[in-house]
Amino acid sequence: MDTLATALIIDDEPDIVELLEITLGRMGLGTIAATSLAQAQKLLAEKEIHICLTDMNLPDGNGLDLVETIQQKYSNIPVAVISAHGTMDSAIDALKRGAFDFVSKPVDLQQLRDLVHSALKLANRIRKPENEINRQANLIGKSEPFIELLDNAEKLARSQAAVFINGESGTGKELIARYIHNQGPRAEQPFIAVNCGAIPSELMESEFFGHKKGSFTGAIADKEGFFQAANGGTLFLDEVADLPLNMQVKLLRAIQEKSIRPVGSQKELPVNVRILSASHKNLLDEVEDQNFRQDLFYRINVIQLDIPPLRERFEDIPLLAHHYLEKLATSYGVRPRELTRSAQEALQVYDFPGNIRELENILERAFAMSDGAKIEPKDLALRRNDSSASLSSGSSLSALETPEYEAGSNLEDYLESIERKVITDALEATRWNKTAAAKNLGITFRAMRYKLKKLGLE
Template sequence: MTTHTALIVDDEPDIRDLLEITLTRMGINTLTAPDVTSARKLLGEHRPQLCLTDMNLPDGNGIELVQWIQQHSPNTPVAVITAYGNMDTAIESLKAGAFDFVSKPVELPRLRELVNSALKLSEPDSGTEASADEPGLLLGNSAEIKRLRTQVRKLARSQAPVFISGESGSGKELVARMIHLQGPRRDKPFIAVNCGAIPSELMESEFFGHKKGSFTGAVDNKDGLFRSADGGTLFLDEVADLPLAMQVKLLRAIQEKAVRPVGDTKEVAVDIRLLSATHKDLPGLVQNGEFRQDLFYRINVIELSVPALRDRPDDISLLANHILQRIAREYECEPAALTPDAIDRLKDHDFPGNVRELENILERAFTLCDADLIGPEDLHIGNGPAPSGLSGAGSTGTPATEHEPLTLPEGEIDLENYLESIERQAIEKALAATRWNKTAAAKRLGISFRALRYRLKKLGME
């Protein structure tokens, strides 16, 4: 079993003794220093796996020590001890590169959590010890994506809240997952929530949970998203969509590291890493009074920008082939490949919907191409022909001569489900007419055999 060493830097002997006793009981060897000068000397001689430093020291401050360690011993996580309620100093230390912070008076359970998380970063199988540019979920060889992967690896070593900005479909949730998977919380839950998809009247219950009977419909106790993510990472996607009333409650939960379930009188402590994202101009919303400045200040300790797909065209071929392989596995079909002309057509496309749009284009092309090659005409972008066959919106897939007038049901309809039911009926009729010969049924429907296989799988008809 590996024995870890921690350096404690504090000019108050009582605090040094308390921290030393706590860490020793955790099986950790300790070194102590009363000032920055002594700390630098010990860091050079011993290379500890963790440094705990007070903010105010006789010959400098904790942030200066954090910056020095970032330069001379970047693999040593540093936690800063701040005065009670001094969030400005805590945030400043996180921006400087501190792993985390703990406030005075030091709560020992919180300190133990922090220490255990920090020591995971020095374990041999740590996610951050991967090869220098392991792509993980962030595929690509462009300078932009390599820079992003480097930033992700660095941020994974911190507990600082990260705000991920970028256009819709650019992969902000993938970035959040990589930060989680490469950090010390990787064995704990990663909970992603789209803030714009939760009805405002249910938002408090969804985030903080509720007690049974606290309101009509609360038939059981509910943990809520914060408690479900305890020990792990909570990713708030489209955080700009939070109503102002909820922003106030979210800010309190982040500051207090505790939540109060609806209908409860007690707060419950939670330990989460907070990541958030939006495609909207959050600073602009703050300026207009639509997003609280104090909450923006808390979630935007470090900003990470995800490049748009149009800014890294050299990655399109690699991404496209990866997506096509995944589609083939998912629908149990033979894989298809892009012709050079098709790749050039994709590189010329602007991709306002980014990687998500690329996925949609390729999924459609995969079903419509006749052979195992996807040409530019199969992509239906730029000057290509409009899609036809089953993938066309509202098409039944039957030849034009077999179309029957559609009669819409009365009242409101779910268009997607309605079109899916028409498609299902058309396929069932074609299969019945051909005695379930899929090749013949595909020909009757005017689509490729691959397209029929794909549709059968997607509609659950196999």
């Protein structure tokens, strides 16, 4: 550990300050102490601080206010909140405001040491160039929803808060979970992904917590469970809403107590895992329908991260398509195939109910079915939906005063002029209400935005 690392301790109880100074000193850290919010803010401005430990209640304010200040001005400094009145609500509030972790008094010294080790790994982590990270993680895009998603994921990587990743099937929830893990202090430790809906109910306890030899028929040897395998790292629970209620109780206890008991064992084993979870179902609806425990919901959903569907990231479709076509060419050992302009446009106005997973399947089929180096719209075999319907579905082209096509003219320019006329008329009819115009034309608002941008009508 770096002997030059400095910890700022903020607490007005001398005994607590002394305990923390001794513990951190034995870990090779230098320490600076403050007894108030104002003094802490002054030290942060004057000194080089690598980690901050603050009490919740201070003489001149709340430690949570300091958390927010550090997030705004010194976001590279991990800050943990220590409280004598440690409640789940307080912990959730601290984590939501940007705290790295939360510790209750009396302080468990081993827990504190683990926290400091993780925090310093985060503070010392050298970040790779963003484009390299994104491409390695198969996270590719430039649209505003995608950039916002990555920004939020990077903020969450600096915390130890439990995160619930919400998104439709095929949006890449596991990719985002891995990204959060790889950008955080646990990056060098295991990432264990579990599909909760794919485990037989009778094997769930053994799969999650492990078992001892002879604990049941077929248990011919000791076996580690998911928690032990992920110890020190991240446990990603995909489709967590599919867990039966009896397993939800046991999972809740493991998360609360930070310990598990293997099947057939009399001893509990301490575990240190960060929980990330995901589901395509609406967990609040599941709670209201009594299919999911409310107390477990609040444990795993300290912070929710929403993944936008592909239809809201239409600008990213050409980049994603190019990436997947390159991968296909490499796997087949042939030269890459390219989308024609019309094929690319067809993809950008398709709704993609199956999201990125469906895009991959469409491109793999088109790659196999195309005859040459170019992929045409017919090769995509897209299912017809509202957004891929032609503009003529909402208006009659025969009613338009369209110029006669002259032989030898550029066909695409001619069709584009008609498209511009149809869209302009629809906008004027609705006083340039884009939503209403899109509805009248039988296309989605997203498709309307794309066409306005393409035609220079924004």
